[in-house]
Amino acid sequence: MSTDRAPRTARAPTTGPDPRITVAVITRDRCASLLRTLDALAALPERPPVIVVDNSSSDTTRRAVRHHPAVTRLLCPGTNTGAVGRNLAVRHARTPYVAFSDDDSWWTPGSLRRAADLLDRHPRLGLLAARTLVGEEAADDPLNAVLAASPLPREPDLPGRPVLGFLACASVVRREAFLSAGGYHPLLFFGGEETLLAYDLAARGWGLAYEPALSARHQPGTQGRTGRSGLVRRNHVLTACLRRPWPVVLRAAADLALAAATGRPGARRALRETLERLPAALARRRPLPPHVEHAARLLDRRAAPGATR
Numbered sequence: 001m002s003t004d005r006a007p008r009t010a011r012a013p014t015t016g017p018d019p020r021i022t023v024a025v026i027t028r029d030r031c032a033s034l035l036r037t038l039d040a041l042a043a044l045p046e047r048p049p050v051i052v053v054d055n056s057s058s059d060t061t062r063r064a065v066r067h068h069p070a071v072t073r074l075l076c077p078g079t080n081t082g083a084v085g086r087n088l089a090v091r092h093a094r095t096p097y098v099a100f101s102d103d104d105s106w107w108t109p110g111s112l113r114r115a116a117d118l119l120d121r122h123p124r125l126g127l128l129a130a131r132t133l134v135g136e137e138a139a140d141d142p143l144n145a146v147l148a149a150s151p152l153p154r155e156p157d158l159p160g161r162p163v164l165g166f167l168a169c170a171s172v173v174r175r176e177a178f179l180s181a182g183g184y185h186p187l188l189f190f191g192g193e194e195t196l197l198a199y200d201l202a203a204r205g206w207g208l209a210y211e212p213a214l215s216a217r218h219q220p221g222t223q224g225r226t227g228r229s230g231l232v233r234r235n236h237v238l239t240a241c242l243r244r245p246w247p248v249v250l251r252a253a254a255d256l257a258l259a260a261a262t263g264r265p266g267a268r269r270a271l272r273e274t275l276e277r278l279p280a281a282l283a284r285r286r287p288l289p290p291h292v293e294h295a296a297r298l299l300d301r302r303a304a305p306g307a308t309r
Contacts, residue, residue: 014113015045016045016047017046017047017048018046018047018048018112018113018116019095020095020096020097020116020119020120021046021048021095021096021097021098021099021112021113021115021116021172022048022049022050022051022089022093022094022095022097022098022099023041023048023049023050023051023098023099023100023101023107023112024050024051024053024086024089024090024093024098024099024100024101025037025038025041025050025051025052025053025089025100025101025102025103026052026053026055026081026083026085026086026089026102026103027052027053027054027055027057027061027102027103028054028055028056028057028061028080028103029057029058029059029061030059030061030103030104030221031057031059031060031061031064031065033103033104033219033221034052034061034064034065034103035064035065035068036104036219037101037102037103037104037105037106038050038052038065038068038070038071039070040106040107040217041070041101041106041107042068042069042070043109044107044109044112045109045110045113046110046112046113048099048112049072049073049093049094049095050070050071050072050073051071051072051073051074051075051089051092051093052065052071052073052074052075052089053075053076053077053081053085053086053088053089054074054075054076054077055077055079055080055081055082055085056076056077056078056079056080062074062076073092075088075089075092082184082188082189082190082193083168083184083188083189083190083193084183084184084186084189086100086168086183086184087183087184090173090175090178090179090183091179093175095175096119096174096175096176097115097116097119097172097173097174097175098172098173098175098178099112099115099171099172099173100168100169100170100171100172100173101169101216102168102169102218104169104218104219104220104221105132105169105170105216105217105218105219106216106217107130107215107216107217108133108215108216108217111130111213111214111215111216112172114213114214115128115130115172115211115214116172118159118211119172119174121159122157122158122159122207124157124158124205124206124207125158125159125174125206125207125208125209126173126174126177126178126181126201126204126206126207126208127166127171127172127173127174127177127178127198127201127206127207127208127209128160128171128172128173128208128209128210128211128214129147129163129165129166129167129170129171129208129209129210129211130170130171130172130210130211130212130214130215130216131144131170131211131212131213131214131215131216132144132167132169132170132215132216132218133215133216133217133218134217134218134219134220135218135219135220136219138217141167141170141218143167144212146165147161147163147165147166147210148161148210148212149302150162150163150164150210150299151298151299151301151302152164152295152298152299155207157207158207158209159209159211160209160210160211160212161209161210161211162207162208162209162210163198163208163209163210164195164198164199164202164208164292164295164296164299165194165195165198165299166194166198166208166210167194168193168194169216169218170214170215170216170218171194172214174206177201177204177206178197178201180204180206181197181200181201181203181204181206182200183197184196184197185197185200185242187238187242187277187280187281187284188235188238188239189231190231191228191230191231191232191234191235192231192232192235192236192239193235195235195236195239196235196239196242196243199239199243199288199292199296200243202288202292202295203288203289203292227266227269229265229266230265230266230267230269230270230273231266231270233256233259233266233267233270234256234270234271234273234274234277236252236256237249237252237253237256237270237274238274238277238278238281240252240253241278241281241282241285242281242284242285242286243285243286243287243288244287244288244293244296245287245293248300253274256270256271256274257271259271
């Protein structure tokens with residue numbers, strides 16, 4: 001990765017539509033929630049172009065979205081691509097930066113412009129993680145405190161707090177960095193897919209930072225996606241297998257096996273799906289470079305039972 005490019009500060013607007021940033025939204029079978037998100041994005045002062053990827057909805061999503069004023073492009077891959085739908089949106093974006101929303105989240109006014117300004121000023125910055133505000137009361141997502149307390153040392157050429165994790169629907173990427181890292185990994189599909197992308201960005205020299213001056217609203221429905229905890233368990237093991245040392249892989253696998261043996265919800269299915277994907281993970285295994293593995297170990301120690309925050 002080259003870091004000798006000049007920041008893109010020329011013609012950076014201070015008011016009105018901002019041509020530097022696109023919003024990418026993936027959706028499936030949540031038309032009403034998606035329309036609320038699109039209405040909120042359409043009302044932003046930055047007036048970002050919005051690319052929607054419909055992951056094979058069976059409801060009225062396509063018809064409702066096709067003529068929404070916020071949407072500049074609707075992509076229909078014909079199957080449920082999961083998180084990989086975001087890769088498709090980024091490839092079709094024509095701006096240097098891309099912000100992500102899910103069909104139940106959107107950005108607060110001014111946050112996208114501030115994100116673009118930070119990315120302009122910090123050419124090594126590959127991803128910004130924003131503060132996530134949940135529900136009508138705009139309560140802090142618990143992840144905000146975790147990111148704010150990151151034990152990773154500050155880096156003089158990055159804003160905010162250096163991190164090695166984020167929430168997809170509250171993140172902004174440099175398109176070049178995202179594509180160079182390969183985007184979201186197809187083996188994971190969905191559920192805790194952010195960690196692997198964070199590893200791959202850092203392994204290529206890109207910086208990741210948490211900046212609470214940026215914020216996204218998350219309005220989850222009363223009935224969330226079922227089976228998510230199992231997907232997160234599965235992908236935790238697969239991510240370790242793809243990038244971490246063998247002792248870390250074995251600990252993650254043992255934890256999953258114990259959860260399955262003791263009847264934890266979704267754990268047996270997660271174990272079965274992990275074993276099914278294991279050959280593909282081994283074939284694609286690429287351990288992290290030492291400096292990124294060191295950062296990952298710092299975070300492992302912080303997350304370990306009994307660790308102080």
